[in-house]
Amino acid sequence: MNRPLFSDVTVNGETILTSAIAAEAQNHAAPNGKPGLAWRAAARALVIRALLLQEAARRGLTPDPAEVGPGKFETDDEALMRAVIEAEVVPAAPTEDELRETWRMNPERFCSPPLWEASHILIAADPDNDAEALKKAEGLADQAGRPGAQFARLAAENSACESRQNGGALGQLGPGDTVPEFEAALKRLEEGEVTADPVRTRFGFHIIRMDAVAPGRPLPFEAVRAQLAEAFEKAAWIREAHAFTDRLVAQANVTGIDLEAV
Structure with missing residues (x-):
């Protein structure tokens, strides 16, 4: 009897069906002839989603959907995942020296428009x-x-x-x-x-x-400081969020997929 190419995935005993992974895979690009890459990316995304919702339940959080557009609100699950990440991910603000060094090393990035x-x-x-x-x-x-x-x-x-x-x-x-x-x-x-x-x-x-x-001219540090600080904070937030989800994955019991290979 042939074994299926893909199988269900479990996350701390919670099952993610192949049908759910297949639907999510439509949102992940992969080279022609390599559907497995999209499948693994989709499975990882759903594993992380499940882990965040499990963590929200462990912390006893209740959803408070935020408005993400005119008359459009998060789902309860989206609100819970956001709440978990906001509670855990608090990146440090960049120092003045870090901001000035980035400005000094990359002057071409901070120019007035031509x-x-x-x-x-x-x-x-x-x-x-x-x-x-x-x-x-x-x-x-x-x-x-x-x-x-x-x-x-x-x-x-x-x-x-x-x-x-x-x-x-x-x-x-x-x-x-x-x-x-x-x-x-x-x-x-x-x-x-x-x-x-x-x-x-x-x-x-x-x-x-x-x-x-x-031509565009280099802008002084004071003119771009706010832009630099925002970029630093976004990058730090992304790093911290990835580190947090990596910790959740490392501590979880996941079967049906090798997340190290994703």
Whole structure:
């Protein structure tokens, strides 16, 4: 008789059925052809869930669901697991020296956002048939990239954007001000450069000229101290939470899966 590939798991005598693990496995990615990896990750997640709920019962905790969104609250189990972790995990606050050293060693992480001044020509395109629009955009890109090209005139005569009234000028832009494809093109352009190929976005095809660039500048420690402290505390909380659940697993009687191999 063939043995099943996967089996139920028990946690201190509490059974986690294979059906529950299979359902949880849908939330865990695994390489093609290796479903066992998702299965083991799902089983570990459910083992930890069971251990946290068992610990909540041992401590005599009662659920107090928190609001996690407008009109949306935790389940009782989620509230109990959170209460156990909050009671056990109290990471130490970072010292001033730790914060300053991190800032000093990684200045490129703490910069003001860059600013761009750009102009563009937009050729509107039919999503289902954009060949004609692309051909027109490629011709304009070629013209706009030539020495002495009159970009403002080309924009005024051809652009489908209201910026054509200003020669295509979009003014000052920062990260998040445009759609991702447009911003990616901005990041690649040097001052005075025109995109060699049209940039496709949901609005159509863009020919972009970079008029001026103000790179991000390193920020002083005082400007980023709060951000640093928050990042330190989050990282410390994650480490402590993992250490706590590892201790619960080490002290538990778990059968049906080798958690050391997960």
